[in-house]
Each structure stands twice: as structure tokens, then as C-alpha cells.
Amino acid sequence: MGEISRTSRAGTIPPSCLHEVFRAAEDRERATGRPVIKLHVGEPYFPPPREVALAVEHAVHHGQTAYTSAEGMSALREALAVKLETENGHRTSPDRVFVTPGSCQGLAALFQSLANRGDELLLPELHWPIHLQQVLLAGFRPVFYALGPGYRPRLDAIRAAITPRTRAVLINSPANPTGAVLGTELMEGILELAREHDLQIISDEAYEHFVYEGEHVSFASLEHGLPERERRVFSTFTFSKSLAMTGYRLGYVVTPNAAAAHALRVVQEASIIGPSTPVQYAGLTALKARDSARENARMVRANRDRALPALRDAGLLGELPQGGWYAVLDLGPVGVDADTFAAGLLEKYDVGVAPAAGFALRPVVSDDGRILSADPAPDSRTLVRLAFCGDPAELDTGVERLLAHAAELRSRGGDP
Template sequence: MTTLAVQPPRYPVEQVPESSLHAVFRAAQRWASLHHREPIALHIGEPAYDIPPAAVEAMSRALRAGSCSYTSAEGMPQLREALVAKLAGQRIDADVDRVFVTPGSCQGLMAIGAAVHTPGAGWLIPQVHWPIYRQQGMLNGYRVTGYPLGPGYRLDVAAIARAATPDTRVIVVNSPANPTGAIADAETLRDLLALARERDWLVVADEAYEDFAYDAPHVSLAAFEADVDPYDRRVFSAFTFSKSYAMTGCRVGYVVAPNDMYAGLLRKVQEGAIIAPPTPSQIGALAALDAQDAVRANVAMVRRSRDEVMPGLVAAGIIDAPPAGGWYALLNIASSGLAAEAFAARLLAERGVAVAPAAAFALPGDPSTEHVIRISMAGDRAQLAAGVDAIVQACHEWGADRTPERLS
């Protein structure tokens, strides 16, 4: 018998996993093509509300006027000045030279990772996380490690300390969190920052869902460094216009460097990676900052959707408590007798409801996500209610005749 030698990967990127969320997205597209209608889409974070009209008009005017020339790599000064004022309201001490407008916070997170990478460094991410974090760590050459979460998927500083390795250089913190909806309280954030100082870690705070805090106020991690000498600060903050302002496809976010030295590193990355953020999107973002009534209405819309569907899910034993923030909820469908991937495939095939298996949000081999799916609460409320009803019914009906084989 001939044995084929296993060749090592030629390119390091070959080792970077593809996001299984894209597989769910493609499956939903195939279902739509086969049935000539869209499935109930609970698998993606696309809001039911629209971009603020003022932002739409500002972008339209910019395009009609030909205002599409390059800005600096850092972004428009007017937008960055407005962002400094916004950040001050969150007790984040920033200046224009430390604020970088980015093509979405995703690219901003990637830029931070590239800017502070050192050979052999470790990238510490939540055990259950937005899958982009793992991809970004690997693409930037880090050794990626997960840290466990406590009850309710909340941060557990003692567990983080135990999970870190001697190589850990950067820790990623996401609050309110995707996909868990957990929010870190002020005391936990202070303890985490103290651990980071003790271990000489840099901290990346992803605050994409900053406005979507329902049961407790969101606190920005960088606020705890407001009274610290800038050159002793270590928190990078990342924000986006995708969530609060529904500007998902406009691709505009921003990141804040803790001091001028780190800002200089980020500037080099941005110059080499993007040249400049998209000008019409920046103009729209500047106008959107004045639309705080729309933001409050958007947050209230998602909160109402959460409050409508959660009682039924809690009663069915599919979730212990409503998520405290964000757009998403993790549901335990073990009562169906199916693993999450099989449940999601059958739910789409038989009931036209698309959900995301939570293995997409965990490191390989994590058994905690075997029977867990993620749903988005940000879409159309009637569709959400219908999809949740289908999930509850499926768990009841499929679980009633489950067999040992289905549990495997």
C-alpha cells in the first residue's frame, strides 16, 4: 500500500480556519433558491431598522458633489474631532491624533493586532467568541489561546489568569459580547486591567455593541485609564457604526490608541493597509453622530424583540436568562436530541429557519457548544417570533422520539 506523505502547508494562511458562519450563510442562500423565498434569517446580524436619514442624505450629497477624494490614513479631521467629543462622554481620554477611522471595526481590530505584534506573542481570546478574533490572531502571526468564561458567559479574571501562557501579549475583551450577550461590570473590568498591568499585557476592548446594554450600563474599559499617565496606558478601544446606526455595509468604524507611541504604530499599519477610509462613509458617519434619537429607538427595538421571545425560551428550558446586551442569544437545544450542526441543518430544511451552530464561535474541540446555537434578535420581530416558535416546537417534537444515535 502506498502512503502519501503529508506535506506541511506552503503558506501560513492555509492554517487559518474559514468562518463556518459563511457556510450557514451559503446554506440559507441555497434554501432560498430551492424554495423561491427567503428563509427566516436568525443566523446573521443584520438589523431591521435603517440608516439614519441624515446619514443617508449626507452620503448622497457627498457622492453628487464628487466628495470622494482621499482623506488621510487616520480619517477626516472633522469626524475624528467629533469622535473625541463622543468618547469624552464615556470618560475615554483621547485626542484627534489617537483616533483612527477604519473600514469597519473589524479592520481596526486587525490593524491593532498588526501594530503591536512581536515574534512569538500570544493572542488571548474568549473561549466563546466572535470567530474573526481567532482568524485575526492567526493572520497576524500570534499564538492563539482561549480563556474560559464564568457563569452566564461572564468574564472570570481568575480563570483568565490561569489560562494565560508565558507568551501572552494581547488579550481581547468583548462587552457587550457577541455571541453571548454578556456584559462585564465595572469591578470585573478593574480587576482585569490590574491583571493586565501585572502581566504586562495589552488589552483590546471591542465595544461594537456599546449602546445595546439592557440590564446594566455599559462601561468602557479605557475609562479606567483616564487618570493614568498616557505612556502607562495599555487599552485599545474599537467601535463601529454598523450596530447602533445600521451602517453595516458602509464599512466605517474607529479605534482609539492609548498613547502617541501606539498611535504611531497604528498609523504605519493604516498607511500600508488601507491608504484611507472610504470618504462618503465618513461623511455619513459624521452626520449619524447627531442622530442619537435614532440610536435610542434602535436599541429599544432590539430590547422589545428580546423581551418578546425570551419568556418562551426560558419556559422551554432553552436559555437560562435573557442576554444582558448585544444582538444575540445562545440557545441550548440538547432537548431535541440533536447536536447543533444537525439541528441547524434540519431546522433549515424542514422549517425554513436559519440559525448558526455555536461551534462557529468556539475553539476546536470545545464540548460546551455541542448542543448550542446562536440566534440574532436584531431582525424583523415577527420573523424572530416565528423562528423562535419553530425552535421551541422542534426541540419538543424531535426530542420526544429521540434515540441514542441522535445524541452522538
């Protein structure tokens, strides 16, 4: 048997490009003994609320450590249903809410609960690489929809990507990596399309609290008045971003109806048994820390407003991201590709950024679901992603050095 025929489907899926950047930055730190400014990483500089740590400690010390059900503790799911209604305008019942070890696992489980052989799922042309991995692992065929100005989805592009095999559309607002935010009108249009073609919508709202222009709209709030059987929006949320609880691994998924909840329950029983119990107690406490979420959003917004306009003025950034933690820069005017730029920036200036080609892979999938190739979309080769959720002084220095590197390359006509 040849090598390729022994390789499992998962073994053919490209690893996240971010691991490569992480490794390069770590190697650099080891080699030079100097710290790298990590603008490639979405790790916030603000800590989780103190009371959240105390809640975990309390749970562990008081023996609140037994398994819970696959959906999670009812007390937390009830509290989440209240949060969803009051903050997101999404009236649901605790039976439809699943607590998950991070929204990443929730998304992976959700895709697995939805996929049938040969189904297609629509992803934005620039997307979080983990979404693509999850979609492929679940057995979907990814199809990509083009983005318009400000990297916002275009209704006509989504419509054009639909085929008789399309089963679902992924919407990520605010988006990683682009920072694009969708408004109600566009969402209404997408929902209408989904009804017309009987599609499910998966709305990843990890950055719900980080919206700088307008308001965050939860997709499922548009189904507010509908009976359950007519609902088609799945939503995923996390404590990682709003409250800097990245390593706690706590998120949640909301399913639109009983049949969808049943399928997800089976996947979760088989995958996790249940989410971590002490961490769920942390979640109960974290839900009361609304002021922290607001303050964290204010700090990231201040980073955006202070550090990013210089990148726009230098012609590297089209418009300031409307939300989220990231901006996509286009190095077209500098005259180099993103890999060359990022390698030089790390080597000469100790600053890490993530080349965005890995956010735009176009896998070719065989009939049995294995990936035959996964080249980046050609127009992604000059894009890099920069995270602006980090320490303000480091961000400012990192942006200064990035601009110096770009100016130097430009003056040499892009010759590294």
C-alpha cells in the same frame, strides 16, 4: 514540495462558520422558492438614518472624494474624540483616534500592529470567529479563557491563562455570540492583572448601545486619570450596529498612546491608504443621530424581552442576554447536536440558526504559525447562536418553529 508546505499561513486558517450557514440558507431558498427566516444573521431590520444617506450623496456630488490621511479626516476624529469623552467617559485626543473601514478592519490592523513572533493573546472560550481569524493572521497564538455563569469572563480564569508570553487580552462587552456584559468591578480586576503582567487590553465595543441590564462601561474610561504612558487599553467601535450602517463600513479604533498610534498608522498606510471619504462625511452626520441609536436599542431590547423568555422557559437558554444582538442556546435537553438540529430546522421549518461550534475552535498552531488542526471545543457541540435584531414578526415565527422542532425531537428522544 508537498501540498502542506506550499500552503500559506492564511490558507490554513479556518473560514468563518457563518459562511457555511449563509450558503445553506441561500441554497434552501433557491431550492424551495420560499424565504428562510434568518436567525443566523446579525443584520438589523431597522434602516440607517435617512440623513446619513443624504450626507454621502452630498459628499459625492460635491467632490468630497479625495484621499484622506490613514487616520481619517480631522473633523471626524475631532467629533469622535468629543463623543468618546461625553458618551464613553474616555478622555483622549483626536491624534489617538483612527477611522477605519468597519471596526473589523480596525481590529485586524490593531492585532497586526501589536503582534510579535510567539506572542500569545487571550480570547474568550466562546468568541466571534473573526476575532480568531484576525489573531491568527496577525501571528498571535490564541489562548482561551474559560467563561463563568451567563458566559461572563472570570478573573481567575483569565489569570490562569496568562503565561510569560501573553501580550494581550481581548474583551468584548457586550459580547458576540453570548450577549454577556462586563461590569466595572470585573474590568477593574482585569486591568489590575494587565498592569501586573504588562498586558495590552483590546476592548471591542461594537454593541456599546445595546446593553439591557446595567450600563455600558467603556474599558478605557477606567484609565481616565492616567498619563498616556501608563495607558494600555485599545478600544474599537462601529457605526454598523448602533445606526444599522453595516454596509457603509465605518468604525474607529482608539489607541492609548503615541507609540501605539504610530504602529497602527504604519499598518493602515500599508493596508487602506485611508478610509472612504464620502463615508466619513456620513459618519459626521451619523454622530448627531443619537436618538436613532437609542430607538434602535429599544427595538432590539423589545425583541429580546418578547421572544426570548419562551426559550428560557423551554430550558434552552440559561438567562436572557444582558446585551448585544445574539443569544446562545444549549440544545443539551433536546438530545441532539447543533449541526443536526440546525439542518433539521432549516429543512423542515425554513429557519436558519448558526451552530456555535465555529465560535469555539481550538487551533493547534505549528512553530511557523500554520494551523495544523482546529477542532471545536467538545462542549460547544450542542450550542447554537440566534440573532434577535431582526424583524419582530419573523423573529417570533422563527422562535415558535424552533420550539416546535425542539419539542418534536425531544418527544422522539433526540432521534432526528
